[in-house]
Amino acid sequence: MSDNLTLDEVDIEVFGQNYVFEGPEKLLEIWFGPSPDTIPNSLFPNDNDDKPPPLKTGLRLVERVIWNKFLELVKCEVLNVINNDYMDAYLLSESSMFIYPHKIILKTCGTTTLLVALPRLLEIASEYCHLHKVWRVFYSRKSFMFPERQSHPHKNWNEEVKFLDQLFENGAAYTVGKINGDHWFLWLASSPDEFLSHNSSRLKEPSHIDTFSYPLDEIDQKKPPIIIDLEDQTIEILMTELSTTTLSKFYHNPLEGESGTEGGVRIDQKTGLCNLYPEAQLDSYLFKPCGYSANGLVGDSYFNVHVTPEPICSYASFETNIPVNSGSIMDIIRQVIAIFEPGKFSVTVFKTQEGDFDKKFLVESIDVIDGFSRKDRILYELDAKPAIEKIRQLIPPLLPEFHKGQAGRICVVGGSEEYTGAPYFSSFSALKLGADIAFVVCEPTAALAIKNYAPDLMVHPYMRQSGDTGKSLEEVINNVTGLFPRTHVLIVGPGLSRDKMMLESAKGIITKAKEKNLPLVIDADGLFLIQNHPEIIKDYPKAILTPNIVEFKRLCDAMNIKLEGNNKDDMIGLLGQAFGGVTIVQKGQYDLISNGKEVFKVDDKGGLKRCGGQGDILTGLIATFLAWGSAYHDKLWQHDNSISPTEIPMLASYAACTLMRECSRSAFEKFGRAVQTSDMINEIGPSFQKLYER
Ligand SMILES: NC(=O)C1=CN([C@@H]2O[C@H](COP(=O)(O)OP(=O)(O)OC[C@H]3O[C@@H](n4cnc5c(N)ncnc54)[C@H](OP(=O)(O)O)[C@@H]3O)[C@@H](O)[C@H]2O)[C@@H](O)CC1
Ligand SMILES: Nc1ncnc2c1ncn2[C@@H]1O[C@H](COP(=O)(O)OP(=O)(O)OP(=O)(O)O)[C@@H](O)[C@H]1O
CATH class of the missing domain: 3.60.90.10 (S-adenosylmethionine decarboxylase)
Structure with missing residues (x-):
């Protein structure tokens, strides 16, 4: 220049x-x-x-x-x-x-x-x-x-x-x-x-x-x-x-x-x-x-x-x-x-x-x-995210011709003398998301407490703990399976406890549910059962397991999947494969979802408070999305039928994980350290609106 x-x-x-x-x-x-x-x-x-x-x-x-x-x-x-x-x-x-x-x-x-x-x-x-x-x-x-x-x-x-x-x-x-x-x-x-x-x-x-x-x-x-x-x-x-x-x-x-x-x-x-x-x-x-x-x-x-x-x-x-x-x-x-x-x-x-x-x-x-x-x-x-676009197609429209129950009937098997919050969180979250009816099947003392929290829930005191008199294992299982014709999705585990009779009953209920081809979500003590008896659920593609970090490790041990030599994030795919196509939702800092074939990762921002019960909300959300998936395939409303039934467990899990994290993020934004699981349940409606309503 x-x-x-x-x-x-x-x-x-x-x-x-x-x-x-x-x-x-x-x-x-x-x-x-x-x-x-x-x-x-x-x-x-x-x-x-x-x-x-x-x-x-x-x-x-x-x-x-x-x-x-x-x-x-x-x-x-x-x-x-x-x-x-x-x-x-x-x-x-x-x-x-x-x-x-x-x-x-x-x-x-x-x-x-x-x-x-x-x-x-x-x-x-x-x-x-x-x-x-x-x-x-x-x-x-x-x-x-x-x-x-x-x-x-x-x-x-x-x-x-x-x-x-x-x-x-x-x-x-x-x-x-x-x-x-x-x-x-x-x-x-x-x-x-x-x-x-x-x-x-x-x-x-x-x-x-x-x-x-x-x-x-x-x-x-x-x-x-x-x-x-x-x-x-x-x-x-x-x-x-x-x-x-x-x-x-x-x-x-x-x-x-x-x-x-x-x-x-x-x-x-x-x-x-x-x-x-x-x-x-x-x-x-x-x-x-x-x-x-x-x-x-x-x-x-x-x-x-x-x-x-x-x-x-x-x-x-x-x-x-x-x-x-x-x-x-x-x-x-x-x-x-x-x-x-x-x-x-x-x-x-x-x-x-x-x-x-x-x-x-x-x-x-x-x-x-x-x-x-x-x-x-x-x-x-x-x-929109591709999965979200598909999930939107699964959401039933709100039509005047629908009758009670068609938008989802969820049954939670859990709730014991010790734990009454978990089955309540799970079933109530299902209702808050949009299921029409939620049953809780639990032990009689838990039933009293749960009925008091929420008159919206139908609570059946059919379960028995060891030492309780008056009902045999067979009677318990028969009572619960009597609800199956009215059930779209079964959740097993929240607050179930590790009592032998409760676990044996759960085992019988899961076996009967499979015979009826019911979609299943298994969490908490239900996973303890699976860890000891993986054969109950193996090769049943309508099952979703939702382990936290500890439960995940136990399931891997049960299926002989070793962390050594494997990338941490690869384990979920291997576990999904080992379970023969069961969907696994690995909860944590980010959630991984796999059926052994594909892996979805959900790392949307969540809240910073880890209060107990968030996993229970997640089960209720997954179950409702699963119920909607069944309603979709039953052609409850007019659509192009472009989503295959085999996609539903992955999509329902993805939908629920994104929604759960948004609930926890927004509740934490409001209440900070004081936030409770029940505050997150109150965010289900607005969060669903934000993420999924058109
Ligand atoms: N309000 C209610 O009624 C609720 C009731 N619930 C019901 O309680 C029952 C037992 O469920 P659970 O989760 O306490 O038992 P389980 O997984 O065996 O943990 C045992 C130990 O493992 C650890 N640990 C657990 N998670 C971890 C993690 N993410 N990251 C790291 N460590 C972790 C932890 O060990 P610690 O931290 O004490 O060393 C924990 O003590 C079950 O029925 C469930 O439904 C809950 O749903 C909550 C709300
Ligand atoms: N570090 C984290 N950051 C963000 N979200 C998390 C974190 N850890 C867990 N979550 C979310 O919290 C929810 C519950 O996961 P958690 O691992 O606490 O399950 P859990 O132990 O089975 O819960 P519960 O207390 O109901 O038994 C999941 O939606 C998960 O994505």
Whole structure:
């Protein structure tokens, strides 16, 4: 840059009078699987080591010359490549490309023709990596500054959507923000039949999109099912009207040294960009006469920075998938803003999962920055979680023609001299969620207490503890099974106690329930019974076991599943397999749900008080969702019957776990340390409304 010329004059001298550059990038993410280990032929060196595997698999096997050719279609070229164990990061003449084994992220600015190259990208994945199916696709960009300069299909959003829709069926296109101001376009599609924990959007089956779940009859006993943690988060800070002082730093001044990589390093230091993530492996580049790009790698995450410093179209972007939380997001925004001194900026946080903080809270935590006034704050839920969408279909509508009992009749077998709260929590939660009728079958002294808490419950004092006179084991079992014609789902265990007669009765009741094909939820002392007699429940796919951490370990011991040599999170799949397709709900800091074939993970935020009885609420919730699943298959109301009966236990468990955590979160928010299980029961209605009512 000449000392005597203004930046505008430099631009005119170098580029000519009408030169402008389109800084805002097009961003494409193609996922061929949820994680590197879902990609065929992943080369994991040892199953047992904790250190990350080399991950030099999948898309990373494609040779550089192939990518070079591919990038010609995009109209950009490679300037430099860096890599680490997790990915290869390409610095491009027009932005960046990140290649993981299972996904590719391509971001290009100017008048590049990114989408034109997409069919070739799918061919490359198929030809060189045997990746014939795509699992998730995102395409997004901010509204262009100079749309008239773009080429097909980027001339307008409708053309881009049409282009993508032709490649993948049932994509969803969104516009977010002010149509007559800054706005964003987003197109996305993901696999239709997800076995996942949470929050990614879901569409119907596109030609290139498929899932990776195992059919039950193909279970490989040695291989644990894949655990899908879809946590993925991208933050973008897009800045315009950068200060002249800042802009001048991104011009090449021959007196200071070379441009290119050497110049990039100079800029990193001059601007403080190298301090954003001091631990990052940084690859930066100064263009001639101006402009700057950088890729940074931090473990399995990246960031990139691109700067268009011409004053007439000044623009800088910062993007990262390095996780932030609501505490640290302001720090990173402030740091970036301080470096670029923009006149205007926008922040986009794209999250597939709430993780350890509420997304609403995250958006609200993006505070006002000194010197700026906020014009807009938008929380946009792009699409419901796939499982949630299915669960919504299972919820019976409230119709005037329905009669008493059709929306669910739940029977809880539990409640002893010692424990009266547990069966009450379980049965009352079922009612609060929307079951019509709840019975409690318990020991006579417990019956008195429970009748006093809740006249809404029907309490049958049929159970007997050892030493009680007046009823034989057979009579007890017959009395309880007499309720079966009026029962949709049976819960066994809350407050049952470990009394021998109570456990023997429970055993007989479970056996009879199986003969009647009744869905079963087994918890607490019911699990103690199963731990000693796993054969009672083995191979009964209509059973759900809900162990806490201690009960889970005992069940694993009973089924001879050893922790040594197995990843902690793999155990649930193995236990589900060992029980022959019974659904296991492993409760804890996060909940894992598995039928031995798939694993759902639920880590939505819960409260911080661990009062006794929360597990009992969960059983009541699961049972009600199960009852609704039966009503769905009995065609109680009109629907498309798209959900198979075998999906119900996993979906019901998922629904109940998400709901339970939301109840505990909201009750804790109100009462803090004083919160009680009964306060959580009061949150069932509002929480259900929030999560599941349309
Ligand atoms: N209000 C009522 O009426 C309620 C009644 N209930 C009924 O009580 C009955 C017994 O149920 P339970 O859970 O106390 O027995 P069980 O699992 O054998 O635990 C034994 C020991 O294991 C431990 N431990 C347990 N959980 C753990 C964890 N997550 N993480 C770590 N450790 C854990 C813990 O050991 P500690 O902490 O004392 O060392 C505990 O003492 C059953 O009928 C149930 O339905 C409950 O539903 C609550 C509300
Ligand atoms: N550390 C945690 N963080 C968040 N939620 C948790 C945590 N631990 C348990 N939970 C939730 O609390 C509920 C009950 O789980 P818990 O492990 O306490 O079962 P439990 O011992 O059978 O309960 P109960 O007291 O009814 O016998 C579950 O929904 C679980 O997800």
